[in-house]
Amino acid sequence: MLLGPVYILRSDLPDSDILLSRFRLSIVTELFAAEWISFTELHRSMDISHGNLVTHLAKLIGEGYVEEEKRFVGRRPNTRYHLTDYGREHFLAYVSWINFIAAQPKKKPE
Numbered sequence: 824m825l826l827g828p829v830y831i832l833r834s835d836l837p838d839s840d841i842l843l844s845r846f847r848l849s850i851v852t853e854l855f856a857a858e859w860i861s862f863t864e865l866h867r868s869m870d871i872s873h874g875n876l877v878t879h880l881a882k883l884i885g886e887g888y889v890e891e892e893k894r895f896v897g898r899r900p901n902t903r904y905h906l907t908d909y910g911r912e913h914f915l916a917y918v919s920w921i922n923f924i925a926a927q928p929k930k931k932p933e
Contacts, residue, residue, distance in 0.1 A: 841886055842917050846871055846879045851888060851914050854906035859892070862902045880904065888913065 842848045849869055854860055866876055883889040888910030893902050906914070 841882065841888065842914070844879065846875065847883055850876075850879055850883060850904075851906060851910060854889060854904060855911065855914055859903045859905050862904070865904065883910070 842851065846869065850865065853865060853868055862876070862880075865880075866873060869876065871879075880889060880891070884891050887907060890905045890907050891902060892905070893900065895901065
């Protein structure tokens with residue numbers, strides 16, 4: 824596929840299947856828009872159970888898309904998440920790929 828001056832094939836998108844989950848795509852989209860987001864903020868912004876959010880975050884962390892930081896704010900534990908440079912790069916490539924596909928002329932029925 825031609826995307827501006829760059830060719831992008833689906834096979835050229837490492838770990839692209841990771842973003843096929845609507846929940847993981849939502850998490851990455853939320854993190855793309857912010858520097859750091861706490862677990863509580865992510866949970867409030869998504870229609871997903873606590874356990875499912877933990878599972879999807881663990882997958883994104885394991886694949887290098889997301890960084891996790893555990894800290895204390897005052898005396899309260901706080902876990903927050905950040906989109907890594909790797910995650911940001913692959914998210915942008917994935918969005919570019921989707922935009923390219925969406926811009927293709929529709930085929931007329933024969």
